[in-house]
Amino acid sequence: MTATDELTSALLDDNADASVIAARVGDRELFRYSYRPALDPFECPAPYFHPLRTLGGGTVTNHRPNDHRWHKGLAMTISHLSGQNFWGGGTYVHGDDGHGYVNLPNVGSLAHREFESFDADGFSEHIDWISADGEHRIAETRRIAVLDVDPEDGRWTLQFDTELLNVSGRVLDIGSPTVFGRVLAGYSGFFWRGPRSFAGGSVIAGGGLEGPEVMGQRAPWLAYSGEFDGIDGRATLVFRAAPDTAGGEPYWFVRSEPFAAVNPSLAYYQGLDLPADETLTRSYRVTIADGAWDRARVEAHLAGQSW
Secondary structure, three states: OOOOOOEEEEEOOOOOOOOEEEEEEOOEEEEEEEOOOOOOHHHOOOOEEEEEEOOOOOEOOOEOOOOOOOOEOEEEOEEEEOOEEEOOOOEEEOOOOOOEEEOOOOEOEEEEEEEEEEOOOEEEEEEEEEOOOOOEEEEEEEEEEEEEEEOOOOEEEEEEEEEEEEOOOOOEEEEOOOOOOOOOOOOOOEEEEOOHHHOOOEEEEHHHEEHHHHOOOEOOEEEEEEEOOOOOOEEEEEEEEOOOOOOOOOEEEEEOOOOOEEEEEOOOOOOEEEOOOOEEEEEEEEEEEEOOOOHHHHHHHHHOOOO
16 A cells, blocks of 8 residues: 555444444445344354455445355355354255255354454454354454555455464364365355356466366465446456465365355365364455456466565
């Protein structure tokens, strides 16, 4: 950000229970962050970003779509955590006597505890992950920041850093439906649901990958481009994980049909153990750009970034 740009994080005046933050650069609203939403417990109440916007004003998230009410714009989730569901909706169950999604009394919640700090670029927050039966399983510290605002190039970047401390007193197993037997459903973690009009969009990723072949593959980055309804134009989101992430490049869960979704999975094919009193750390960046970026433009952009 330049010295003349100021990211203003302020409680919205029209929200009486003080549960939403708006992030702006000048008169441009980049996102709203609902940190204490009132939601059906079945949907796993948790903080989320929606709407998330380009500098040109196009909305690039979907909230509570009719096919999956628990999809909330851009949010941190874990679909399987030692028998608990911090994703929302049904839980995938696989067995000899049948398998599929089952509505179980195991849907937890992510409860905002407090903000740690605000500054010119963003804020830090403490969140408690509470199981359906009231157990405190994870104490999360997350940092949200806005970087690389470039009105001339029509782009800005959201950085999301999370530290997940296991406070349960025992090992927690992080998984996904694919870990438990469902093919090509390795979602778990930082999850984006795109607008309805982005279905059928373009997917490219590092290593020359593109289209459906990206699903379940490792890559340093993934870019999704879609077209808006209501206004003319397209947008591109470029997702990436920090290069020093434990375990290496993420496996990607990505769909363009029947809806747009992207997730650098925490546990695509294999479960991930989080020992008691240890912390799982992840850092992600999402560049939100006006226009349809091709591979050359994505790679040129990333070449100019610190990571």
